[in-house]
Amino acid sequence: MSDRTELALRAKELDAADALAGLRDRFVLDQGVYLDGNSLGALPAHVPDRMRDVLTRQWGELRIRSWDESGWWTAPERIGDRIAPLIGAGPGQVVVGDSTSVNVYKALVAAVRMAGEGRTEILVDATTFPTDGYIANSAARMTGCTLRALTPAEIPAALGPRTAAVLLNHVDYRTGRLHDLPALTAAVHDAGALVVWDLCHSAGALPVGLDAHGVDLAVGCTYKYLNGGPGSPAYLYVRSDLQDRFDSPLPGWNSHAEPFGMNPEYTPVPGARRGRVGTPDILSMLALEAALEVWDGVSVDAVRAKSLTLTDFFLECVAAYTEPGRVECVTPLRHEERGSQVALRCADAGDVMKRLIDRGVVGDFRHPDVLRFGFTPLYVGFADAERAARVLGEVLA
């Protein structure tokens, strides 16, 4: 009990000192502890009213005129520019639309086409979320490349003059391991190949630094740490100096230089818009745009600092409340190798997660034996972390 009193007190102090604590009021939350924001971010409180305007006035009253008057047509690149600073990208390089899978396909095929003659192998992160591997396989098949799946640690030694492109995940969705984006990007470049980074589990949780590290292409979803809503559209980053060579396998009319010219010949538009395909899904897209306002005035560095303190503190509480050996932490303890989630392995993980959810602590279960707890610094506090660890200890006891 002394541990418990001391940790609860520490949590209180940490929350009191947390400069980001007030951001929680920007979200709709309940009495539970929501540690699944790395799967679906919580609802920003102002989004429903904003969507009422989109539905009743923009669609209901202005109808077709909204493509111009409500800025629907330019939403993909405008929202891309809103996401850009969160991933360390200057303007004009990010465009929003389609799903992550579709963007992985665009990026990887385009990367192979840019890699040039004789480069006929794609390397893919074997530990990545499976869709990236499935799509990489299709991209390889359709570009006449071979595909090899390797762990990120094995990638540098596997690079060579045949390597066309490498698809890597910034943070492993299962273990929460953060990969070394600067070093891996440099290694890929040293081999003369292009790198595509999947930022699904890092954007909005930690600094990415796309421009600073010279990343070629990147994709990511917006419904996790960016809180864009269920299945909100993904984004595609193409570095400025590569955009003229970006040759999309999905050259829909939205990427045409004159989309309303109705020209039978395809002439790609310059810039990030070249990553667009068909008509953007405006409702999902404008919910995302509204949701991104919670980031106004928020520094990603501050988010990262809080995230690390939060996950450190959660692990400390888990150690205090749980019998030694009952769970094994599969998330790296070193800060430079940790994303914003904690993954704990335990034998009966599926059942344990059910009981946690019944008690208001919402994480998720990843087959076969992983409990995943996502820490979203915009709305998760230290008392939440202490409570989650305490309930976990009770459930495991």
Add this chain to the structure above:
Amino acid sequence: MSDRTELALRAKELDAADALAGLRDRFVLDQGVYLDGNSLGALPAHVPDRMRDVLTRQWGELRIRSWDESGWWTAPERIGDRIAPLIGAGPGQVVVGDSTSVNVYKALVAAVRMAGEGRTEILVDATTFPTDGYIANSAARMTGCTLRALTPAEIPAALGPRTAAVLLNHVDYRTGRLHDLPALTAAVHDAGALVVWDLCHSAGALPVGLDAHGVDLAVGCTYKYLNGGPGSPAYLYVRSDLQDRFDSPLPGWNSHAEPFGMNPEYTPVPGARRGRVGTPDILSMLALEAALEVWDGVSVDAVRAKSLTLTDFFLECVAAYTEPGRVECVTPLRHEERGSQVALRCADAGDVMKRLIDRGVVGDFRHPDVLRFGFTPLYVGFADAERAARVLGEVLA
């Protein structure tokens, strides 16, 4: 003036006798005449309240649980089955998601893969909405096929043992010409090839009869006659007996037999779900699902009958109110060749459309000289048609 009195009276009588007239109350409309529902359908009145529930309760309160409890996960195939009867498809063959362009790509690549050895040419409707041609070009390039763009009338003579797949538009977006789906489908099949129909401008306006005519694959958007909202997700039809051979170029995790198994090997799910790719855009998708309720109890045959009477009547009014030769109708007069729009060619079409819109008659302008008027029988009546023609006559005078 006698013409005008007589036509206004006829409009009144036609509206009074119109069994579909009451459906107008299911939509948000204003005092103008909206003849652009073939570009963006009007807002069904109940959609904003439904979306408030999706936002505040399903996302805001249930959050991640909604993937199961609110039926988010099964939305693509459930909504596909809701669209199916509108296009003459039995259940289990239609799946909703992605844009029309992305679905054209899936359908065309899969069709080529099903066509078999030695079939290395794709034929595409040269008069189609340009995106279909751009995407067909990419599909040809990535499958090692040649591509030929021909008018639908030229297709039958061009078919041969090398033809793999043919991409056709059911209704020409510009002229409103309805193509002969049964005859063209039969011709493609006689040549041993597969046909992909684009239903963007026919679904919801006239009977399509996919199953009855043995169509192989079809795609379409949902934001025109289906009123799903701006950029609402498109759909893909794959005929039941072809589904096992449907080999998608976009094999995202949503099309895996065990999407949550996180298996590194891709095993496609059977059925229509095989056309899924990434996480569905739930907000846009559930707005569409709600919007489709306006079809409850509505017969597509009745819609078609009203559409033809409406466009006939509009053309009669245009002839009465407009100086001969001032406009030229590019929409076929024969019913079996007409969709649900009327396209009029006139020299100063861009300016004419601006003035029409200023006077509350909303159609659209298609480069270089076409005025397009879409007639959506669910909410456009005969008085609307008479008024639109009258204002057009005044603007042209």
